[in-house]
Amino acid sequence: MSDLIQIAQQTILSPVGLAAQDLDRMLGELTGKGVDAADLYFQSSRLESWVLEDGIIKEGAHNIEQGAGIRVISGEKTGFAYSDELQLPTLQEAARAARAITRSGAEQSVRISGVPISRQLYAAINPLPTLDEVEKVELLRQLDREARNQDPRVKEVIVSLVAAHDVVLVAAIDGTLCADVRPLVRLNVHVIAERGSRREQGSSGGGARESLDYFMQQERGLGYAREAVRQALVNLEAVDAPAGSMPVVLGPGWPGVLLHEAVGHGLEGDFNRKGTSAFSGRIGEQVAAACCTVVDDGTLPGRRGSLTIDDEGTPGQNTVLIENGILKGYMQDKHNASLMKVDTTGNGRRESYAHLPMPRMTNTYMLPGEQDPEEIIGSVDRGLYAVNFGGGQVDITSGRFVFSASEAYLIEKGKVTRPVKGATLIGNGPETMTRVSMVGNDLKLDAGVGVCGKEGQSVPVGVGQPTLKVDELIVGGTEQ
Amino acid sequence: MAQRKAELQQLIEDLLAEARRQGATAAEAAVSSNAGLTLTVRLGETETIEHTRDNGLGVTVYFGHRKGSASTSDLSPQAIRETVEAACNFARYTSEDPCSGLADAALMATEIPDLDLYHPWHQGVDEAIELALRCEDAARDFDPRIFNSEGASLNSNDGLHVYGNSHGFIGGYPSSRHSLSCAVLGKQDGSMQRDYWYTLCRQSERLESPEQVGRRAAERTVARLNARQLPTQQAPVLFQADVAVGLLRSFIGAIRGAALYRKASFLLDHLGRAVFPAFVNIHEEPHLPMGLASAAYDNEGVATRSREFVRQGVLESYVLDSYAARKLGMQTTGNAGGVRNLRISSGELDREGLLRKMDRGLLVTELMGQGVNMVTGDYSRGAAGFWVEAGEIAYPVEEITIAGNMRDMMMGLLEVGSDLETRSSVQTGSWLIDRMMIAGE
Numbered sequence: 018m019s020d021l022i023q024i025a026q027q028t029i030l031s032p033v034g035l036a037a038q039d040l041d042r043m044l045g046e047l048t049g050k051g052v053d054a055a056d057l058y059f060q061s062s063r064l065e066s067w068v069l070e071d072g073i074i075k076e077g078a079h080n081i082e083q084g085a086g087i088r089v090i091s092g093e094k095t096g097f098a099y100s101d102e103l104q105l106p107t108l109q110e111a112a113r114a115a116r117a118i119t120r121s122g123a124e125q126s127v128r129i130s131g132v133p134i135s136r137q138l139y140a141a142i143n144p145l146p147t148l149d150e151v152e153k154v155e156l157l158r159q160l161d162r163e164a165r166n167q168d169p170r171v172k173e174v175i176v177s178l179v180a181a182h183d184v185v186l187v188a189a190i191d192g193t194l195c196a197d198v199r200p201l202v203r204l205n206v207h208v209i210a211e212r213g214s215r216r217e218q219g220s221s222g223g224g225a226r227e228s229l230d231y232f233m234q235q236e237r238g239l240g241y242a243r244e245a246v247r248q249a250l251v252n253l254e255a256v257d258a259p260a261g262s263m264p265v266v267l268g269p270g271w272p273g274v275l276l277h278e279a280v281g282h283g284l285e286g287d288f289n290r291k292g293t294s295a296f297s298g299r300i301g302e303q304v305a306a307a308c309c310t311v312v313d314d315g316t317l318p319g320r321r322g323s324l325t326i327d328d329e330g331t332p333g334q335n336t337v338l339i340e341n342g343i344l345k346g347y348m349q350d351k352h353n354a355s356l357m358k359v360d361t362t363g364n365g366r367r368e369s370y371a372h373l374p375m376p377r378m379t380n381t382y383m384l385p386g387e388q389d390p391e392e393i394i395g396s397v398d399r400g401l402y403a404v405n406f407g408g409g410q411v412d413i414t415s416g417r418f419v420f421s422a423s424e425a426y427l428i429e430k431g432k433v434t435r436p437v438k439g440a441t442l443i444g445n446g447p448e449t450m451t452r453v454s455m456v457g458n459d460l461k462l463d464a465g466v467g468v469c470g471k472e473g474q475s476v477p478v479g480v481g482q483p484t485l486k487v488d489e490l491i492v493g494g495t496e497q
Numbered sequence: 498m499a500q501r502k503a504e505l506q507q508l509i510e511d512l513l514a515e516a517r518r519q520g521a522t523a524a525e526a527a528v529s530s531n532a533g534l535t536l537t538v539r540l541g542e543t544e545t546i547e548h549t550r551d552n553g554l555g556v557t558v559y560f561g562h563r564k565g566s567a568s569t570s571d572l573s574p575q576a577i578r579e580t581v582e583a584a585c586n587f588a589r590y591t592s593e594d595p596c597s598g599l600a601d602a603a604l605m606a607t608e609i610p611d612l613d614l615y616h617p618w619h620q621g622v623d624e625a626i627e628l629a630l631r632c633e634d635a636a637r638d639f640d641p642r643i644f645n646s647e648g649a650s651l652n653s654n655d656g657l658h659v660y661g662n663s664h665g666f667i668g669g670y671p672s673s674r675h676s677l678s679c680a681v682l683g684k685q686d687g688s689m690q691r692d693y694w695y696t697l698c699r700q701s702e703r704l705e706s707p708e709q710v711g712r713r714a715a716e717r718t719v720a721r722l723n724a725r726q727l728p729t730q731q732a733p734v735l736f737q738a739d740v741a742v743g744l745l746r747s748f749i750g751a752i753r754g755a756a757l758y759r760k761a762s763f764l765l766d767h768l769g770r771a772v773f774p775a776f777v778n779i780h781e782e783p784h785l786p787m788g789l790a791s792a793a794y795d796n797e798g799v800a801t802r803s804r805e806f807v808r809q810g811v812l813e814s815y816v817l818d819s820y821a822a823r824k825l826g827m828q829t830t831g832n833a834g835g836v837r838n839l840r841i842s843s844g845e846l847d848r849e850g851l852l853r854k855m856d857r858g859l860l861v862t863e864l865m866g867q868g869v870n871m872v873t874g875d876y877s878r879g880a881a882g883f884w885v886e887a888g889e890i891a892y893p894v895e896e897i898t899i900a901g902n903m904r905d906m907m908m909g910l911l912e913v914g915s916d917l918e919t920r921s922s923v924q925t926g927s928w929l930i931d932r933m934m935i936a937g938e
Contacts, residue, residue, distance in 0.1 A: 073594055079587065098548040175759070217872060373547065407867055421868050441865075
């Protein structure tokens with residue numbers, strides 16, 4: 018048995034008097050004719066958040082979330098029930114509800130065994146107490162001072178700090194017994210700057226599967242404060258954004274949200290099994306320009322989107338989605354992988370025990386190319402240079418996607434000139450990817466702030482890319 | 498339910514007593530307990546059956562003007578104890594904030610009328626599957642171009658919510674919510690589109706029939722096939738009622754107390770000023786029987802009452818809870834937790850009438866992305882819909898953006914349709930706006 022399993026048993030099962038044999042017995046009750054797969058997912062989470070606003074520590078909050086989800090699969094059918102009470106009778110009732118998806122069958126015995134994890138991508142720590150309360154409060158105050166000291170035009174500063182400790186245990190009738198301890202910290206600075214009657218905002222932050230010391234190292238926290246102010250001040254000077262179709266150069270790092278929307282969601286296994294994605298049935302086809310290689314990599318140590326194991330117990334993997342423009346594979350959870358007769362890729366994720374797992378992204382990014390970023394900008398006569406973004410959205414069936422620039426500049430005759438106001442960019446995933454004409458040598462991953470939503474479930478993710486140029490994308494400004 | 502309500506009230510009372518024992522000078526707590534069934538059928542087969550059961554408890558304690566909060570999904574005595582302790586611990590480190598605290602005791606609701614919110618749906622799983630199958634079948638049979646389906650989903654949820662605070666206020670009520678939705682895919686000449694429809698009510702008898710929902714989903718999907726792009730241009734824009742709800746929500750977001758005291762609103766200092774043309778009135782009706790957002794008291798126990806936020810185009814009231822009200826030197830409007838059954842006054846014209854009035858322009862039926870800057874009001878979103886010529890739909894359009902500024906869009910509102918969207922706590926007909934920038938080819 019690995020240490021992680023021991024930690025999970027001590028954290029979740031022991032306090033409610035459940036033992037490993039109880040899991041064997043419950044799984045046994047889930048087996049039978051017509052049942053192809055079934056699993057139990059136990060979770061215990063503690064989350065803590067702090068907010069500084071108006072120069073004072075305004076909020077401090079603590080959240081406990083604990084429960085178990087029980088899933089039974091028969092062919093394409095799934096039965097699911099969950100409970101936030103971990104008493105055996107309640108769990109058995111939930112198991113019966115989930116099991117009702119198939120009516121026939123007899124109990125069989127299941128013996129689960131823990132397999133050692135080959136590589137832990139983050140330490141099994143609880144980040145909440147890695148700074149004491151006084152230190153947390155001081156960190157927030159320090160960032161507030163730093164932001165205000167940057168420029169007298171800074172009028173409002175909001176700093177928020179979140180630390181989460183998530184312990185999960187997965188047991189399945191295929192014999193899986195796995196556990197994970199997932200720390201996650203995040204720090205964010207939001208400012209409003211004012212000049213005359215004009216007000217603009219700027220926002221910056223980061224995070225990782227680390228202890229809270231992460232924000233002290235390399236002055237990361239202070240860096241977020243400076244960056245938020247810089248963005249707000251740039252936006253104070255911004256003129257109206259252009260409207261229409263034009264070349265767009267996307268900066269490195271967070272603008273990789275392009276890939277998340279334009280190709281990522283469309284390559285999730287469930288949509289492709291059901292044939293509802295614009296990428297369905299296109300493996301082996303050219304779906305992007307030859308300069309594009311895109312991966313989903315859950316194995317990067319300490320990163321926000323990384324997973325030592327996914328929520329079905331499969332170790333995180335590095336999956337090539339698109340290689341030199343050719344579609345190579347989809348992201349899979351166990352259920353979709355088995356129906357599509359391929360291997361799971363470690364992308365089975367769920368928001369919590371109260372949600373069903375499905376194929377989700379981890380850290381999705383494009384590998385670097387050859388070009389110097391200056392050269393890429395220099396190649397554009399009139400276009401947009403977008404370096405920071407808010408969120409995005411995609412309609413996977415038509416392939417249409419949007420993402421909203423929050424910091425962008427005009428490119429005029431090969432030079433970055435004036436800042437322009439935020440604008441939404443819209444394109445069609447497969448089309449846009451074939452219009453990528455230059456890829457920079459400056460791959461960067463985002464700072465660790467991504468949240469992905471799908472069917473009402475949120476999970477932490479990462480994105481990244483080098484500077485890249487899309488020959489034609491629609492920019493939703495107001496200036497014709 | 499009555500017994501469960503008594504249990505939860507007892508839980509709140511014990512918890513408030515425990516907070517006082519731990520030194521809190523004031524405290525408030527809310528607990529909710531929901532149970533439901535969600536199921537999906539796809540291509541004529543059951544796909545998922547989910548039995549949901551969610552508990553949640555949140556507590557906020559005050560030590561003078563210092564505040565701490567905590568919440569838990571685990572309602573065991575030890576988790577509740579840990580939660581109260583955690584909240585009290587936070588209050589040692591948060592700052593003295595003269596505006597923090599419970600709402601004034603004098604504002605607490607004294608009567609809690611029955612708003613007719615609880616209509617459980619006593620149906621079996623088989624019966625529910627049957628309804629979902631009828632819905633999806635109706636969609637798939639609607640048109641030969643419908644070739645695939647994301648399925649039909651039925652959701653039925655019953656909940657109980659209890660709130661209490663150390664003024665001695667305690668209130669609780671059960672409620673129900675049922676919905677049926679369907680999403681299908683259509684294909685023609687290499688163009689693939691998806692669209693959906695849903696019905697949502699407190700009482701299952703009032704839902705649209707499964708066949709209506711299915712047909713509507715299919716009709717919307719087929720109408721989008723072979724969509725084109727548009728050239729970049731300025732034109733009038735008609736926001737169909739279901740997407741106009743988002744515009745009304747953005748307006749509400751801008752008059753929320755938290756946005757105002759943070760100076761993060763494009764309607765800062767607009768109280769008493771015209772923000773819409775004179776024909777616009779915006780009214781809140783919190784006691785609407787069976788309303789999706791009805792409640793006799795807000796999230797602080799303050800009695801709710803009907804209110805005009807906009808009268809003859811003029812902004813008459815902000816949306817305030819007691820904290821924001823104190824920050825702004827005003828009185829709470831009983832809107833802790835948001836607005837409850839908000840409605841904008843409608844004109845005479847239905848959607849077809851509005852299309853004729855617009856004559857030539859863009860009918861928007863879908864918006865994508867966030868794209869509303871609440872500080873500046875700058876608006877830029879992805880859109881899909883239909884191009885309108887001579888007052889009639891000419892062809893579907895997609896992959897365009899529409900942009901403008903919320904303040905100009907609100908003042909440029911020409912007409913609100915009679916085609917009211919009722920599936921939301923914020924209700925409106927379609928909005929015809931004089932002019933926006935459309936970016937396309």
